[in-house]
Amino acid sequence: MSVESTAGGRLKAPVRIPQKFVPVLVTAALFVAMFAAGGVRYEGFATGQIVLNVFIDNAFLLVVAVGMTFVILAGGIDLSVGSVVALSTMIAATLLKDGWPSPPVIGLVLLIGTLLGTGMGAIIHYFEIQPFIVTLGGMFLARGLSYTIGTESIPIEQPTFTAFAQTRIDLFADLWISPSVLIAAVVVAVAAYVLHYTRLGRNVYAVGGGEQSALLMGLPLARTKIAVYGISGFCSALGGVLMSFYMLSGYGMHAVGMELDAIAAVVIGGTLLTGGSGYLLGTVLGVLVLGLIQTVISFEGTLSPWWTRIVIGLLLFVFILLQRLITARRR
């Protein structure tokens, strides 16, 4: 009962633009189109600094979304990221106020975030509980913890942090970025390398493609699944550090709903919510698109900022439908 002959002729996969690149290309096209449209409509919009400002204002979101990309690629979800960001800003601000120097503060915050993520990953894996519910628990836990530290906003006046907040790194031709953007760029580069060139990264794709298959292929399922939540926890904590550079305060109400922004960025970036397919570049583009929507709406001036949400909502629908079409055609 042959489907295709295997003995002789070369079997070709259908030749066209590899389908796996289509979602990323669509997002890229969308970004370019938005940028061009903004440039036509508003004075002083189409400059490099506008794009860089999007990065400056969203460096923490980008870092959080990178962690989220790992989790979603592995077929999971992490709802705790926003709360972990808030908790990180709170811990950092409190310790700095008590006179701790910045390196141990940053180290401790990153450690706590990583441990939280790893713990949730371990519960998800060993007790076979849906990631949605476990990370929902983590979300309440982290948010609650930040309120037990303090209900008020705590300002940060420590010199290293303020230096990070105010330093401008000049690029060529009047363009500049903040140190946070540099950190986010390093995170993106390292993450892209890990996903594409290391066993851990490929295992993440394999687990997202089929957990049972990955197990039977002898891949370290437990290690991979726990690692992605650990990475997401680390990225959230680092996002929290970047946010405290940006806001110069620790507050339990920081980053409310950021988990949803991060998921939206990943999905708009073309990563399949079911896992196993997507690129980190897509996530970067996703964050850019979200940030550019905000910029457009602030240029428009008269529109309520809630229009950002409406546009993001519509975009999400479009991209999820697009994913559906692509996976349907693949069958």
Add this chain to the structure above:
Amino acid sequence: MAAPAPILRMTGIGKQFPGVRALDGVDFRLMPGEVHALMGENGAGKSTLIKVLTGVYGIDAGEIELAGEKVAFSGPLAAQRAGISTVYQEVNLCANLSVAENIFIGREPRRLGRIHWKEMRRRAAALLAGLDLDIDVSAPLSAYSLAVQQMVAIARAVDVEARVLILDEPTSSLDADEVAQLFRVMRRLKEQGIAILFVSHFLDQIYEIADRMTILRNGALVGEYHISELSQVELVAKMIGREIVELERLEGKPPAPSGGPLIEAEGLGRPGAIEPFSLTIREGEVTGLAGLLGSGRTELARLLFGADHAGSGSLRIKGAPASLRTPRAAIAHGVAFCSENRRAEGLIPDLSVRENLVLAMQARRGWTRPIPRRTQDELVAKYVEALGIRPADPEIPIRNLSGGNQQKVLLARWLILEPRLLILDEPTRGIDVGAKAEIQRLVAELSDGGMAVLYVSAELEEVLRLSHKVEVLRDRRLVAELPNDEALTTDALMEAIAKGGRS
């Protein structure tokens, strides 16, 4: 046999599942450089033995020795590290990754800690070339057919430094050429001293390739034999523990059907799935559907069940025009459909045998009118008995049953509804000889009782044995309708499939 020491020795293996004793004191040994067939009906414990060996399940009793050392694997990874590789019946690879990655993932060639993609693709291509397979290794696995995916799985298993290679029904989705190719590879591996554990339901294949065999029945060891010691008939008798008389009884041609037309399809078709066809199925008639994989067999069946919408044509049931837009409508008209893909489309693994059985009936009554427990128990007892479902305890989760018994439960679910047309899509695939004979006997009885049956199967002998007439599909088109008379042989049928008509 004064052979070298066994590479693998399992002694007194016991494994208990809730409600089922899957393995009971089984001994098994494997010599280096042999092909050893593991034989038994579905539910005899073959799969469990393999999963115990590869560490998917823990064992409750007994011990496993690999090359003289006692081992207990924590999982497939540990087993693979120790040199035991497995290729499963269903291709367990990641379809979203490339062919090359599927072969090498977990063992990717690396340079300075980073994956060396070029080297990986080169080695994957070389490895597949060794299996006479020339494909684009950077394409995703999902771009290729199941047969190719199977060969990729084997390539993966072979490339691991394997001392023991387990092939769990690798041939069930391969065609004759591909099987021959696989056997060439197996012989080559055998010469290298690899011990191969081979599971297949095709007895001819066993006799072609295997050196020795171990037979299991109901989780217990029957014996270990040389292939030359046992004829096929003796083997089957040992597997099922009784002589197969059912098969003999069916040898005579079925009597001609008596009833009038039940279903008349006129120019029914669906673009991209199947070209418009016309087909009449009479009451009490078994209609065989023959054709290659992908020729539109399942698509035709799904149209008649309303699982897909017809793009053109009309359908009459008992002379009255009917529109089957959903399976619910089809069920209301007395059409039942047993899917080929029983795991994904039919069974709910965590529900008990009883709950799975009454599901279709409950669905027809509507959820507001529950079936009384006593009626349920009566029905279930009746069908468990009639179909010989084992184990006979209706309260255990259906996932603990073997494939053949799951299939019987699925069949019983539809039979409770007393359908007028029963569509069976590959009901005997992956099922052992005994259960196969029982299902075939059942089909014959049902049609004698006036039920119309549309029987889809890749096995031509089976189609010929059961059907009153055979519909031949080719390239998604119904090309011929052949009455099952003296002149119709498997050869003639094969020719019709190949050429698109009786010559």
